[in-house]
Amino acid sequence: MPDVPRLWIRHETRASERRAPLVPEHAARLVSQGVQITVEESPQRVFPLADYVRAGCRTAPTGSWVDAPADHHILGLKELPARPDALRHRHIFFGHAYKGQAGAGELLSRFAAGGGALLDLEYLTDDAGRRLAAFGYWAGYVGAALAVLHRRGELCAPLSTLERAELDDRLRRGAGGGGDALVIGALGRSGRGACDALETAGISPVRWDVAETRVLDREALRGHDILVNTVLVNRPVPPFLTPEDLDAPRRRIRVVVDVTCDVTSECNVLPVYDATTTWERPVLRLREGAHPVDLIAIDNLPSLLPVEASHAFSAELHPHLLDLNADDSPWKGALRVFEDMVGSAHLPTVEETAHAE
Known part of the structure; x- marks a missing residue:
């Protein structure tokens, strides 16, 4: 029996990003099944923090995911802040890092430096390659x-x-x-x-x-x-x-x-x-x-349209969050894609990235 997942929903640093990957209604369902969920304070998220508290979630200050326990999956949507240089957690978000996009090498280097991993939501797919959760x-x-x-x-x-x-x-x-x-x-x-x-x-x-x-x-x-x-x-x-x-x-x-x-x-x-x-x-x-x-x-x-978009996405995503630690879950496929990309890419070192800045 796999361990019950522990999730940490981070604040989105982009000012125009008001969506949430997991809405309070679906967070409550996961909590009722034993999932521990921590939600960061966010002044722009369309769902009030109080709604997550009523759903049984814990709360944390904005940006505190960097100090979260190592066994937590950090859940978000858009890009990470530029620091820390080394990422030690498993992160779930849209990384846009596997097709040579600008900044892709630097992002993957941060994971390599910290021993963390990117579980890219774009690559969370079924056996036929169809995406399981999408906006x-x-x-x-x-x-x-x-x-x-x-x-x-x-x-x-x-x-x-x-x-x-x-x-x-x-x-x-x-x-x-x-x-x-x-x-x-x-x-x-x-x-x-x-x-x-x-x-x-x-x-x-x-x-x-x-x-x-x-x-x-x-x-x-x-x-x-x-x-x-x-x-x-x-x-x-x-x-x-x-x-x-x-x-x-x-x-x-x-x-x-x-x-x-x-x-x-x-x-x-x-x-x-x-x-x-x-x-x-x-x-x-x-x-x-x-x-x-x-x-x-x-x-x-x-x-x-943050309310409608978040509800639709969360409805597709939340059942799969229960399987984050399962050996036969689609998350393992997303992890393999990440490992293949890191293994095959020439990644800049932290020192090279800092010099380029």
Whole structure:
């Protein structure tokens, strides 16, 4: 019988990150089954700390995970703070460190230095390789919604969190406006979310998936006002959109939404930009002139609907947290991916990383 897991939910250092990987309702279920959960104070988390206390969780000061007992798994969503240099715990979050992304080597070096491990949520999969917990639906939904609002001239910066009813009301108020849309990867989680948002806005999107992307019809791809990419790949493939497409004489595209935001990886299928956009500046102008092209590429889109996104993700994740210490759990597969990456990579030393800074 494996040991009951001990979890430590850390505060997210990114100011715009309001989601939680585990909501109080599901934390209570785990506590009732013997899981010990500590939740850090966080001024921005959408769920009050008092709700976790009522669920039976312990509390801790912001950022105190660095001193947590070694047998605790540190649970989060987005990037870790830059310190400490050596990471000794097993961390669960979206590390974005296995496809050559910027900062990947430095992050893996910190784990190697401290003897810890990354259990990347992107690689928590079943035997068929399907992800067991994902924010994809809400990422696609919010990304497509922002594109429609931008096309209507109704997207104001900085962005702020919403409830779904409020966002849907804004989409319906201008139903049919914003042009037409193409969703690439329409059958996946993110694609379904994007299509649902567009339908809410009165737009029936053209839906492409594997069959349509095997051999791209570039003229057809360029013939839509809004292009939403929801395809995340794990190996380099021919790009879906190129600078030449944006410069084509009969290009209709006016807004590109990249839900995946795989911008610093060689697996990026939209190599037309080199930096993500933000809540403060959600839109980047890619082409000027009479037919401009704008980009929306925010790497935490679901945080704009933090309640709905967190509940959906936590519902998928929390049953697997009971199996963290089991020998036959999918977490072992995530651990093997980490070990393979650390074993095969040339990682900078802590001294090299400090010198580079």
